[in-house]
Amino acid sequence: MSRIPYERALIIGAGTGISAALTRQLRAAGLAVALAARDTEKLAGLVQETGARAFSADAADPASVEALFRKVDEAIGAPDVVIYNASGRVRGPLAQLDPASVRQSLEVTAFGGFLAVREAAKRMEPQGQGAILITGASASIKGFAQSAPFAMGKFALRGLAQSAARELGPKGIHVAHINIDGGVRSAARPEPAGAPDSMLDPEAIAETYLDLLRQKRSAWSFEVELRPWVETF
Template identity: 65%
Template sequence: MNDIPYRSALVIGAGTGISASVTRLLRAADIPVVVAARNIDKLAPLVKQTGAIALPVDATDAAQVEQLFAETEARIGAPEIVVYNASGRVRGPIADLDPAEVEHAVAVSALGAFYAVQQAARRMVPAGKGAILLTGATAGVKGFALSAPFAMGKFALRGLAQSAARELAPKGIHVAHVVIDGGVRAEHRADPPDRPDSTLDPDAIAQSYIDLLRQHRSAWSWELEVRPWVENF
């Protein structure tokens, strides 16, 4: 039985990790899903496996995000679940960073999330229902050396989530920020034999997202941290 109280979903910044796992679980619950990314060619296997609809978007472009929501609404109805999973990374010493690259990285992590939350709110507020899940990171809680742009974007994302939760929760919209505190397992990053489950299993992360969606409004979480059992914090 599907006990997720939402009928449609849009996943922005989709790829082969967390967002793919979330998509599979939502589709298993018979919820139609649109997956969006700058390059949708990489989503072909996920689309074939799940029946999700892939649409292109540059999340840093407000007009493209607005068009994405309009097309999503035309395809599956106004999204009642919006997952923002896009982020930008630029590494290096602060003195050497290219300002244009930093601007773009912060735009992907933070401004794109704002555009998505704004479009979601315009549809969810009149309906009095919806869920917005924002994928954060350790960098949104503590900034690491040589990673200032990522920290800037993720700190801004966390602030957006907290502000949006306080504004939108009383209007029936569940906003939650998920801190991914550790490395996410992938084909190119397997756990070493002597440290099993030392990275986050994307399927396990996705299950936490689904658990958030199932929360009763009398006990909503605005923030959730997930980390491997051996991760320092």
């Protein structure tokens, strides 16, 4: 297995699922890892377990994101891997959705992604190297009923990823969009009894992210879709 050619990773929107699995595997691969979340208390166990560094940040606020990157620069060095996992989700009938809540959802999911990619590009372009991995969902390509805000945000995030890949790829920066097309297994959301491997395993998801980081630039993937073997297309 080839070595990951990066040294420092920042995960924005860190939590106890996919981000935790990523943190463990990135640390095992020898990378320093910084985690960003609104509430860093929920990351205390993961920080203690892995030695990652946690930072409080509002992914949708430009000043907060700029400050986050500066703090990470000082703590572990400029990240050459940035993973954007943050998203906002508001559900309900269109006629009953609260506009302010919808705006906040879009700001976290899409505008926050832009802010993260912007700061990452500032640091990676001068080096001619880096990787930006953007976490999508089924809603990135399918707008489900009563889930318009999430679909709007994820569609926009996918568009950002495409544009960034076309602009930054020729500069040596690998941009990839990962479509998590299915339910993710967790303690709060276990698999149905009698249906093994019917939900996405966070550790298996993380393995794919690391595989992307190992890719040589002659054969970079832009979009990867992950779904359980029983999931319908």
